[in-house]
Amino acid sequence: MSTSALKDSVLSHLKYSLGKDPEHATTYDWRVALSLAARDRIVDPWFESTRATYRADAKRVYYLSMEFLIGRLLEDALVNTGVYDDAKAVFDDLGLNFGEILHDEPDAALGNGGLGRLAACFLESLSTLGIPAMGYGIRYEHGLFRQRFEGGRQVEEAEDWLTQEHVWEFERPEAAFEIGFGGQVYENGGRAVWRPQEAVIAQAFDTPVVGWKGEWANTLRLWGALPKTVLDLQRFNAGDYAAAAEPEALARTISRVLYPDDTTEEGKHLRLKQEYFFTAASLRDLIRRFEAEHDDLRDLPKRVAIQLNDTHPAIAGPELVRILHDERGMEFETAMEIARGCLNYTNHTLLPEALERWSDGLMGYLLPRHLQLIERIDTAHQTQHPGIAIREHGEVKMGELSFIMANRVNGVSALHSDLMKVTVFKDLHDMHPDRIVNQTNGVTPRRWLRTCNPRLSGLITDAIGDGWIKDAERLSELEPHVNDAGFLDRFVQAKRENKVDLGQWIAESMGISVDPDAMFDVQIKRIHEYKRQHLNILETIALWQEMRDNPNGDWTPRVKIFGGKAAPGYVFAKEIIYLINSVASVINNDPVTSKWLKVVYPANYNVTLAERLIPAANLSEQISTAGKEASGTGNMKFALNGALTIGTLDGANVEIREHVGADNFFLFGMTAEEVMERRTVEGHAWDAISKDPRLARAVDALRNGTFAGGDHDRFRGIADNISGPDYFLVASDFSDYWRASREVDQAFRDTGHWARMAALNTARSGWFSSDRTIRSYASEIWDALPSKPLRNIAAE
Ligand code: 26V
Numbered sequence: 001m002s003t004s005a006l007k008d009s010v011l012s013h014l015k016y017s018l019g020k021d022p023e024h025a026t027t028y029d030w031r032v033a034l035s036l037a038a039r040d041r042i043v044d045p046w047f048e049s050t051r052a053t054y055r056a057d058a059k060r061v062y063y064l065s066m067e068f069l070i071g072r073l074l075e076d077a078l079v080n081t082g083v084y085d086d087a088k089a090v091f092d093d094l095g096l097n098f099g100e101i102l103h104d105e106p107d108a109a110l111g112n113g114g115l116g117r118l119a120a121c122f123l124e125s126l127s128t129l130g131i132p133a134m135g136y137g138i139r140y141e142h143g144l145f146r147q148r149f150e151g152g153r154q155v156e157e158a159e160d161w162l163t164q165e166h167v168w169e170f171e172r173p174e175a176a177f178e179i180g181f182g183g184q185v186y187e188n189g190g191r192a193v194w195r196p197q198e199a200v201i202a203q204a205f206d207t208p209v210v211g212w213k214g215e216w217a218n219t220l221r222l223w224g225a226l227p228k229t230v231l232d233l234q235r236f237n238a239g240d241y242a243a244a245a246e247p248e249a250l251a252r253t254i255s256r257v258l259y260p261d262d263t264t265e266e267g268k269h270l271r272l273k274q275e276y277f278f279t280a281a282s283l284r285d286l287i288r289r290f291e292a293e294h295d296d297l298r299d300l301p302k303r304v305a306i307q308l309n310d311t312h313p314a315i316a317g318p319e320l321v322r323i324l325h326d327e328r329g330m331e332f333e334t335a336m337e338i339a340r341g342c343l344n345y346t347n348h349t350l351l352p353e354a355l356e357r358w359s360d361g362l363m364g365y366l367l368p369r370h371l372q373l374i375e376r377i378d379t380a381h382q383t384q385h386p387g388i389a390i391r392e393h394g395e396v397k398m399g400e401l402s403f404i405m406a407n408r409v410n411g412v413s414a415l416h417s418d419l420m421k422v423t424v425f426k427d428l429h430d431m432h433p434d435r436i437v438n439q440t441n442g443v444t445p446r447r448w449l450r451t452c453n454p455r456l457s458g459l460i461t462d463a464i465g466d467g468w469i470k471d472a473e474r475l476s477e478l479e480p481h482v483n484d485a486g487f488l489d490r491f492v493q494a495k496r497e498n499k500v501d502l503g504q505w506i507a508e509s510m511g512i513s514v515d516p517d518a519m520f521d522v523q524i525k526r527i528h529e530y531k532r533q534h535l536n537i538l539e540t541i542a543l544w545q546e547m548r549d550n551p552n553g554d555w556t557p558r559v560k561i562f563g564g565k566a567a568p569g570y571v572f573a574k575e576i577i578y579l580i581n582s583v584a585s586v587i588n589n590d591p592v593t594s595k596w597l598k599v600v601y602p603a604n605y606n607v608t609l610a611e612r613l614i615p616a617a618n619l620s621e622q623i624s625t626a627g628k629e630a631s632g633t634g635n636m637k638f639a640l641n642g643a644l645t646i647g648t649l650d651g652a653n654v655e656i657r658e659h660v661g662a663d664n665f666f667l668f669g670m671t672a673e674e675v676m677e678r679r680t681v682e683g684h685a686w687d688a689i690s691k692d693p694r695l696a697r698a699v700d701a702l703r704n705g706t707f708a709g710g711d712h713d714r715f716r717g718i719a720d721n722i723s724g725p726d727y728f729l730v731a732s733d734f735s736d737y738w739r740a741s742r743e744v745d746q747a748f749r750d751t752g753h754w755a756r757m758a759a760l761n762t763a764r765s766g767w768f769s770s771d772r773t774i775r776s777y778a779s780e781i782w783d784a785l786p787s788k789p790l791r792n793i794a795a796e
């Protein structure tokens with residue numbers, strides 16, 4: 001496609017789809033016109049992908065996920081379809097600011113963090129690999145809350161991405177299912193019949209997901225909840241207007257808002273409704289598609305692989321059994337076998353508080369037939385494998401239910417999968433030793449290198465060609481170049497320019513000036529005690545204190561950058577945010593240290609901000625308590641973009657270190673085993689503090705009001721925790737973290753050596769592509785083959 005054809009298409013959409021004259025078009029209008037022009041180019045490969053799948057009668061993969069953290073779509077679509085440069089030329093020609101147009105798009109935050117972003121990377125890889133697949137989720141009206149800081153404290157505001165038209169989606173009024181809740185179960189001729197008390201309509205909205213070079217496109221199908229009857233006319237006519245609109249309001253709450261808590265399961269009625277709503281709609285949809293081409297449901301496992309992204313869609317097990325047994329009259333055992341043949345379950349956390357359990361009471365109230373079937377599934381399993389129950393203390397354990405209903409169960413890093421086998425799923429693993437498999441996470445190199453870091457990706461392509469974009473392991477071809485001074489200079493230059501850009505953004509948006517030659521040290525992720533942002537800020541305090549003690553010292557300049565949201569109800573995490581902001585305002589205004597140390601915490605961390613920060617990072621903070629971070633995926637994005645990691649042996653850090661080499665990774669801290677042992681030492685925190693005067697002084701600063709305008713109580717909670725129970729072992733890991741951080745300082749001063757290490761991180765991180773992960777799921781779990789690439793629209 002030529003630039004002029006693209007221009008015609010944009011202008012035509014501006015005129016005929018938006019009804020705007022170029023003279024009066026706003027940034028929004030131009031952005032929508034460009035998006036529609038880009039979308040047009042995806043539709044043909046999308047249709048062809050579907051046709052090819054039908055023709056080949058190929059096995060389909062269904063990825064059921066409560067969250068898809070897709071972020072902005074325009075830039076990715078332009079890059080993947082090969083028209084980015086043309087689009088830029090069109091807008092340059094029109095005299096419009098292309099960057100501004102791209103940044104006008106709202107960031108679709110239909111997820112909390114790692115789990116949701118992983119789902120988005122997987123969809124892109126499934127399309128790039130040409131595997132027939134569909135993502136199923138919820139079309140939340142409000143994604144993850146927007147974060148503001150008020151006096152340093154987090155304030156949440158509703159997110160409203162859907163107030164603007166979502167240009168990428170196609171509404172599908174014909175793809176709609178009635179989803180029931182509550183009511184009773186009757187017996188009719190020996191068969192159970194569930195008569196729900198209330199029902200809503202699940203209606204599909206489709207977004208095409210295009211892969212690299214536009215060769216293949218899959219669908220993200222999100223369900224919106226609609227009322228069965230829009231208006232209760234009788235009530236309306238009787239003058240009761242509020243009551244008349246009630247059914248609509250009730251139905252719509254189901255897809256109204258994403259739950260923002262990713263650690264504690266609060267047993268919310270509405271959350272269980274959301275889970276059943278999207279799971280049931282998705283199953284009905286895929287069965288309908290199956291039956292359009294096949295007539296024997298016993299063949300379902302040959303044609304369909306369903307991946308449950310955590311336990312949120314775990315009700316899929318009982319629901320599938322209910323459909324096959326109750327509605328289609330299959331034997332219970334056969335129904336079980338078929339369901340198990342289709343279903344697979346991914347576990348994303350071992351934190352006990354995040355493992356879903358639903359009370360029998362709530363389950364029986366909302367899904368009475370499912371509770372009966374869960375009992376039966378439990379009994380059947382216990383008959384074959386005595387000794388383990390999926391129900392306990394009046395609750396259904398959704399992890400255990402998912403495990404016994406799954407063909408394969410996987411963890412998301414080698415360490416995590418190993419830990420699953422000896423902790424939460426020990427008994428089940430002993431009974432089913434072949435069921436747990438590991439699938440180490442990955443990230444898409446299209447978004448997380450090619451698109452977000454054009455300078456570095458341009459340099460890479462100049463050196464080794466662009467094959468790495470589709471085959472990231474070819475980044476290893478960079479290895480010989482790390483000994484070439486010219487290449488390393490350009491590598492350093494690209495990083496520096498990214499830092500200058502970020503510095504400008506920080507200056508403009510926060511009024512803080514940072515030195516682009518300082519080390520940019522970044523920790524971005526949800527705020528959790530186990531991720532230990534408080535360890536990082538404590539080390540910052542200790543460093544600041546030493547700088548003040550020794551103002552003539554030769555310090556390595558650092559900019560400590562934080563980003564992340566806390567769940568609204570997570571009090572401790574919110575105190576950590578308050579502490580970081582309070583420390584920032586003291587340190588950033590200290591004339592003695594300000595040439596060496598800055599603390600920057602931009603509000604509202606999201607996918608777009610990650611795309612800005614990661615390319616500019618020198619150091620990646622991956623400092624969770626060993627054994628707690630299932631994998632991490634940010635850690636992979638940093639390594640790919642040439643940042644060095646300071647990290648513990650946790651999650652995928654272990655594998656990153658193996659790949660990039662121990663010399664190119666700053667390791668510190670206890671291992672998962674040592675962590676368990678250390679916890680049994682009485683007074684471990686106190687012991688650690690008494691042995692490290694630096695730590696003692698930093699903790700003291702939390703208690704003496706240094707960062708609280710003299711208020712001794714403000715951060716007492718954090719101080720007491722670190723010196724008391726300290727479950728996450730901040731105190732015990734502090735000294736080693738300090739040591740590693742000073743090693744980082746030293747290493748950073750040797751700019752040539754640092755550049756080499758950074759370039760080696762890029763060259764050796766290709767394995768962490770989500771293409772590798774998806775290939776592995778396809779062969780080890782789904783038994784699904786990539787279909788042949790159809791056409792390369794980028795070359796046309
Ligand atoms: C749990 C809950 C429970 C209560 C309601 C809302 C909610 C939402 C999400 C979750 C799951 C949190 C688990 C999670 O995000 N795990 C992360 O998964 C990443 C992808 O595998 C992995 O890289 C991170 O290490 C892991 O923390």
